[in-house]
Amino acid sequence: MDYLENIPFDELQEGQTAEYVKTVSADDIKLFAIISGDTNPLHLDEEYAKTTRFGRCIAHGSICGIIVSAAVATKLPGPGAIYAAQEMKFKKPVYPGDTITAKLTLIEKKRKANIILIDCVMTNQHGETVFTGVSTAVAPSEKIRVKVAELPKVTLL
Amino acid sequence: MDYLENIPFDELQEGQTAEYVKTVSADDIKLFAIISGDTNPLHLDEEYAKTTRFGRCIAHGSICGIIVSAAVATKLPGPGAIYAAQEMKFKKPVYPGDTITAKLTLIEKKRKANIILIDCVMTNQHGETVFTGVSTAVAPSEKIRVKVAELPKVTLL
Numbered sequence: 001m002d003y004l005e006n007i008p009f010d011e012l013q014e015g016q017t018a019e020y021v022k023t024v025s026a027d028d029i030k031l032f033a034i035i036s037g038d039t040n041p042l043h044l045d046e047e048y049a050k051t052t053r054f055g056r057c058i059a060h061g062s063i064c065g066i067i068v069s070a071a072v073a074t075k076l077p078g079p080g081a082i083y084a085a086q087e088m089k090f091k092k093p094v095y096p097g098d099t100i101t102a103k104l105t106l107i108e109k110k111r112k113a114n115i116i117l118i119d120c121v122m123t124n125q126h127g128e129t130v131f132t133g134v135s136t137a138v139a140p141s142e143k144i145r146v147k148v149a150e151l152p153k154v155t156l157l
Numbered sequence: 158m159d160y161l162e163n164i165p166f167d168e169l170q171e172g173q174t175a176e177y178v179k180t181v182s183a184d185d186i187k188l189f190a191i192i193s194g195d196t197n198p199l200h201l202d203e204e205y206a207k208t209t210r211f212g213r214c215i216a217h218g219s220i221c222g223i224i225v226s227a228a229v230a231t232k233l234p235g236p237g238a239i240y241a242a243q244e245m246k247f248k249k250p251v252y253p254g255d256t257i258t259a260k261l262t263l264i265e266k267k268r269k270a271n272i273i274l275i276d277c278v279m280t281n282q283h284g285e286t287v288f289t290g291v292s293t294a295v296a297p298s299e300k301i302r303v304k305v306a307e308l309p310k311v312t313l314l
Contacts, residue, residue: 038227044306149201
């Protein structure tokens with residue numbers, strides 16, 4: 001059984017870092033289209049994608065938005081964080097099969113209301129920056145350790 | 158067969174609006190956890206969620222991030238848009254079963270490089286604002302009409 005553990009506000013330090021790695025599969029992109037309703041063929045139809053400036057299918061840009069939120073929710077500060085705001089810039093396309101490394105850095109701890117600002121830079125397996133952004137969250141006051149939720153098995157037909 | 162059609166830069170007008178509606182199901186939340194890797198039990202384990210300030214499971218905050226990106230990519234301006242940046246604020250939790258209406262308003266057309274700014278306000282079925290944000294995109298120059306991609310059927314076990 002896996003657990004998620006947080007870093008409470010008092011233990012957080014400016015400059016603290018964390019990493020979160022995610023490989024974006026072709027199935028992730030299909031599921032993203034299903035959840036969001038964004039059925040643009042650029043993300044799903046290889047023949048169509050060849051006719052565009054990208055030359056092949058790319059992931060939806062906001063796949064990086066869900067990676068940064070998962071990184072904040074599971075790593076820095078982790079469970080109990082309340083996600084308040086996010087700024088983000090999409091720098092380069094993410095392709096199916098790319099492995100994205102999100103590096104988080106705690107850039108500011110505000111005295112008031114446990115608010116923290118977290119910088120995020122994501123790079124692909126070639127070292128290219130694909131995303132930059134800043135998250136605003138309310139950090140948890142208490143230590144929390146929770147069992148990760150069991151996930152269903154997904155079949156795509 | 159359904160099609161997606163865009164509004165090219167020259168046809169866009171400041172003040173122009175569009176709507177995008179999405180009902181967030183419990184299965185959407187499970188799929189979101191699978192794609193993102195955010196397996197916090199707050200989103201998936203009703204018993205655990207009862208012990209939190211929310212009282213029941215809530216969607217991951219950034220589900221609203223993927224709704225706004227889908228709205229921009231399919232409605233205003235639609236296919237061919239290049240998603241450059243997004244600012245967003247999460248105002249209230251989204252619960253499984255909530256129907257979210259995203260209202261987009263084109264707030265600025267820059268002369269340079271076809272850049273447009275799009276404001277988004279999302280409300281739930283009770284009329285409460287759950288999300289506000291501003292998208293930055295490069296609008297397409299040409300009229301585009303594309304077949305929507307066929308999506309696989311998903312089974313969760």
